[in-house]
Amino acid sequence: MSFNFDLVIQSFPLLLLGAGITIKITALSVGLGMIIGMFVGIARISHVAPLRMLAAVYIDFLRGTPLLVQIFLIYFALPIMLDQRVDPFVAAITACGINSGAYVAEIFRAGIQAIDDGQMEAGRSLGMTWVQTMRYIIVPQAFKNIIPPLGNEFIALLKDSSLVSVIGFEELTRRGQLIIARTYGSLEIWLSVAVIYLAMTLAISRLVAYMEKRLKTS
Amino acid sequence: MIDIKDLRKSFEDHEVLKGINLHINPKEVVVIIGPSGSGKSTLLRCMNMLEVPTSGKVVVDGIELNGEANINKAREEIGMVFQRFNLFPHMTVLENITLAPMKVRKISKEEAEKTAMELLNQVGLADKAEAYPPQLSGGQQQRVAIARALAMKPKVMLFDEPTSALDPEMVKEVLDVMKSLANKGMTMAIVTHEMGFAREVGDRLLFVDEGQIIEQGPPKDVFDNPKEERTKLFFSKIL
Numbered sequence A: 001m002s003f004n005f006d007l008v009i010q011s012f013p014l015l016l017l018g019a020g021i022t023i024k025i026t027a028l029s030v031g032l033g034m035i036i037g038m039f040v041g042i043a044r045i046s047h048v049a050p051l052r053m054l055a056a057v058y059i060d061f062l063r064g065t066p067l068l069v070q071i072f073l074i075y076f077a078l079p080i081m082l083d084q085r086v087d088p089f090v091a092a093i094t095a096c097g098i099n100s101g102a103y104v105a106e107i108f109r110a111g112i113q114a115i116d117d118g119q120m121e122a123g124r125s126l127g128m129t130w131v132q133t134m135r136y137i138i139v140p141q142a143f144k145n146i147i148p149p150l151g152n153e154f155i156a157l158l159k160d161s162s163l164v165s166v167i168g169f170e171e172l173t174r175r176g177q178l179i180i181a182r183t184y185g186s187l188e189i190w191l192s193v194a195v196i197y198l199a200m201t202l203a204i205s206r207l208v209a210y211m212e213k214r215l216k217t218s
Numbered sequence B: 001m002i003d004i005k006d007l008r009k010s011f012e013d014h015e016v017l018k019g020i021n022l023h024i025n026p027k028e029v030v031v032i033i034g035p036s037g038s039g040k041s042t043l044l045r046c047m048n049m050l051e052v053p054t055s056g057k058v059v060v061d062g063i064e065l066n067g068e069a070n071i072n073k074a075r076e077e078i079g080m081v082f083q084r085f086n087l088f089p090h091m092t093v094l095e096n097i098t099l100a101p102m103k104v105r106k107i108s109k110e111e112a113e114k115t116a117m118e119l120l121n122q123v124g125l126a127d128k129a130e131a132y133p134p135q136l137s138g139g140q141q142q143r144v145a146i147a148r149a150l151a152m153k154p155k156v157m158l159f160d161e162p163t164s165a166l167d168p169e170m171v172k173e174v175l176d177v178m179k180s181l182a183n184k185g186m187t188m189a190i191v192t193h194e195m196g197f198a199r200e201v202g203d204r205l206l207f208v209d210e211g212q213i214i215e216q217g218p219p220k221d222v223f224d225n226p227k228e229e230r231t232k233l234f235f236s237k238i239l
Ligand SMILES: Nc1ncnc2c1ncn2[C@@H]1O[C@H](COP(=O)(O)OP(=O)(O)OP(=O)(O)O)[C@@H](O)[C@H]1O
Pocket: B011, B016, B034, B035, B036, B037, B038, B039, B040, B041, B042, B043
């Protein structure tokens, strides 16, 4: 067995560029997922039955089908319906964001249900509407509780974003594949790719732990 | 001020309120006592629809409590104080008190804060305006909760065992605030186990058992000459 260190060093800048793109799609997808997840999570526990059902269908569908299939649906199937090509970047973020939204919705739901019922009762007894009470009282408190699971979701999505390599989008995994196609350095490149993913996920979990501590003391 | 007609409430097939008729006059202080599980909290919570009655009618300040809009409207006029305070822990004392007046009554921040400071003075906590609820003692939290309810300038105040979660040495400071409120002419419905307070401050005493009003009258009469067997039995256990 031979290990070509030069290849690692040569490829590293290219891989880091790919890692940058991985972070970018992850951040945008999580952002989209948070917005979707907040509304779907709240809809899931609202007292409007059709909303509740719609939210449940959304969550079940996205958690019950593979992300890879969802990416194919958006990148290959949707264009047939729209009769229009979908940009890989847009497809990647949409697929990951919509998917993440389902998981974030469940995180939000749990975070909201963990808040004492007395908080909603206090808000309502003061004449505030359900929506006002959610917005000013329940959701801000839920946010504090859900930072750790949201951090885990961020990490999961960062890893899952490697799946968008299949539609040719040049994030970290795809970059690795392309370099290997040129150099045949499977061992060196896949190891490098793995190390970079590991560095990113460790950094995120540290950041989340730090934020959690800051919030606890405040 | 509050008019309740044939109010019934069941949880699943357990009937907790079995036809309550009650009329509370403006400025009247009604104290509700009764054994645990008799339906006192449920009755109080039906007065602002935190609990939705199975049947019957509740009218507060001329507004019948039916339909979302009416209920929200009526709740603006009904303050409620809970056993476990239910302050908003992520907001300062001042923010706790000003939130609803600003969002519901659409009062400016300056005005809401001015009213809040007056109320905090009234309950003796002006120096705690910037504190967060978890930093306060139970008695202080409950006084803030009273100020929060009063900030909406309600016409009626409901109290559900406001001193039951407090250490004994803090009970008096909360009862004193309630007493001065009664003296100022606030209409109040109070569920409590503080019999001395009931006798002193109440205009009318209501004894509730198994979802029914068993006996009512001026506190002194009911305490000194209970007419019903169940009232006598209850007093023999607690006094
Ligand atoms: N949300 C609920 N679901 C089911 N049962 C309930 C609910 N709330 C109250 N009950 C039941 O209704 C009955 C009356 O309860 P309520 O809280 O009104 O009694 P209470 O007189 O306030 O008692 P306590 O002095 O212990 O506070 C009890 O048997 C209780 O178990």
